[in-house]
Amino acid sequence: MAHKFPSDEWVKAVRELLNNSDSYQRSAKDWEGDFIFVVEPDEEYADTAYLHLELYHGSSPGAAMVDPDNLPETEYTLNAPFSTWRKVIDGKLDPIQGMMTGQLKLKGNLMKIMRYPKAAQEIVACCAKIPTDW
Amino acid sequence: MWHFVSPRIVFGESSLSSLEEISMSRALVVTDNNLVQIGLVEPVLDLIKKSGCEVLVFDDVEPDPTLAAVELGKVVANDFQPDWIVGLGGGSPMDTAKAIWVLYERPDLIPAMINPFIKLGLREKSRLITIPTTSGTGAEITWGIVLTDSENNRKMGLGNRENAADIALVDPALASGMPPQLTADTGLDALTHAVEGFICTWHTDITDGLCLNAAREILHYLPTAYEASQSDSPNQERFKLAREKMHNSATSAGMGFGNAMASLAHAIGHVLGSVFHIPHGRAVGVCLPYTIEFAARGEDPSRIADLAGLLGIKGASSKLGGKFAAALRNLSQDIGNPVCLAEVGLDKKNFDDQLEKMVDDAFNDTQIITAPRAPSYQELEQLFQYIYSGQPIDF
Numbered sequence A: 001m002a003h004k005f006p007s008d009e010w011v012k013a014v015r016e017l018l019n020n021s022d023s024y025q026r027s028a029k030d031w032e033g034d035f036i037f038v039v040e041p042d043e044e045y046a047d048t049a050y051l052h053l054e055l056y057h058g059s060s061p062g063a064a065m066v067d068p069d070n071l072p073e074t075e076y077t078l079n080a081p082f083s084t085w086r087k088v089i090d091g092k093l094d095p096i097q098g099m100m101t102g103q104l105k106l107k108g109n110l111m112k113i114m115r116y117p118k119a120a121q122e123i124v125a126c127c128a129k130i131p132t133d134w
Numbered sequence B: 001m002w003h004f005v006s007p008r009i010v011f012g013e014s015s016l017s018s019l020e021e022i023s024m025s026r027a028l029v030v031t032d033n034n035l036v037q038i039g040l041v042e043p044v045l046d047l048i049k050k051s052g053c054e055v056l057v058f059d060d061v062e063p064d065p066t067l068a069a070v071e072l073g074k075v076v077a078n079d080f081q082p083d084w085i086v087g088l089g090g091g092s093p094m095d096t097a098k099a100i101w102v103l104y105e106r107p108d109l110i111p112a113m114i115n116p117f118i119k120l121g122l123r124e125k126s127r128l129i130t131i132p133t134t135s136g137t138g139a140e141i142t143w144g145i146v147l148t149d150s151e152n153n154r155k156m157g158l159g160n161r162e163n164a165a166d167i168a169l170v171d172p173a174l175a176s177g178m179p180p181q182l183t184a185d186t187g188l189d190a191l192t193h194a195v196e197g198f199i200c201t202w203h204t205d206i207t208d209g210l211c212l213n214a215a216r217e218i219l220h221y222l223p224t225a226y227e228a229s230q231s232d233s234p235n236q237e238r239f240k241l242a243r244e245k246m247h248n249s250a251t252s253a254g255m256g257f258g259n260a261m262a263s264l265a266h267a268i269g270h271v272l273g274s275v276f277h278i279p280h281g282r283a284v285g286v287c288l289p290y291t292i293e294f295a296a297r298g299e300d301p302s303r304i305a306d307l308a309g310l311l312g313i314k315g316a317s318s319k320l321g322g323k324f325a326a327a328l329r330n331l332s333q334d335i336g337n338p339v340c341l342a343e344v345g346l347d348k349k350n351f352d353d354q355l356e357k358m359v360d361d362a363f364n365d366t367q368i369i370t371a372p373r374a375p376s377y378q379e380l381e382q383l384f385q386y387i388y389s390g391q392p393i394d395f
């Protein structure tokens, strides 16, 4: 079943795939640090959405679309307009290249994340596997 | 959207003399002590001093430079206040020079914070010149900085587009005296850059031609350059030509892979370097045939077949990956290099003891993310075992 992006079901589906990914578990086995993916408005999407992905030691304990008035504190935020997220999830934009060219904006401890490139790639690979409604 | 970054490149015979034309007042030369001993540094210093420039030499750079060496260099730079930093040597001094430069300009950073996602704002106090004395690393061009975290015995892929050098002086005379082993190791490094720059998932229209031409030239000229390194009369024209072609090709390969990426042979090679201190070029050169075979057995081997075909390897496209790997192994043997880790002289028990750490580290090396076929953790472990024993990849 396809899930709408962005939505609570969509980010929960990412969580489920991550928790079944051997590559993610291996590459992020000592990772600590949650993410909020911020989907910013553009001509294709009028709202701003916040997707919270909890990440701890190779698994994702929880995931939810969260209310802007009640944002949890996370170590990282990754911001991009809706159409940029779509390119990433469709596999048309490598997210690391996207960050290197300022199309996705990452905030948080960059020194730490540089040591986990494979884990970052696996999160995106899981996002790309979810049948998505736009 | 993507960027292509390169210093101004002055290359060819006598290109070193262009140092005289660069107006400098205080130059910090980052190099290694071995190069000072063999007399390669002094002529460079003489050229810099001709314009009345004050020079300080920092030669505390070891192979596989550490975060600590860079921190020490930062202190030296802060004391000396150079307006130019010169990285002179192989990859280690040039990468160290890049890192020292960044930290001198940005005292608020530590080496591990040099990443491609931030604005550095360099060139407020100084600029960077790189001068390679080997024909291999391409570090004179690339903005990547590989440093060793000696606490965790792990190589760290750092760097930012801004820290590519301003000027690269690529003079073949500086590398023409390389001994046989260094000629072979660094030549295989350059070849691996050219091949991986072409096959990696970040390759581009702009980098493909550079990588392809470099691969072709290196396959053709490396055996002669190696022969030159063993010859009593290395000044023969054909030897000089081979040395110059290798020097230029290493730089072209640097422009190619440095603006794309490397791939799996580098991910594994980095680990072999940090754990067993195998020289970088030898490590990646041993791995490359296996990672080519592995990629050629993936869902889409077309990139490997394309490159093999363009390099003149003939046969059915399903067989090209294997033939390409065989040609690479033949080249290694022709220049006296090992084709598996057992031949490198690694003890099997020691290797097995380190295997889990090596697979973990290679799995999170920056160069693995652009592999044309991404290995699972188990496949990566198998790759290590096959590279040790010399068995061609059959999975």
Ligand SMILES: [Zn+2]
Binding pocket: B137, B189, B192, B193, B266, B280, B284
């Ligand atoms: Zn290399």
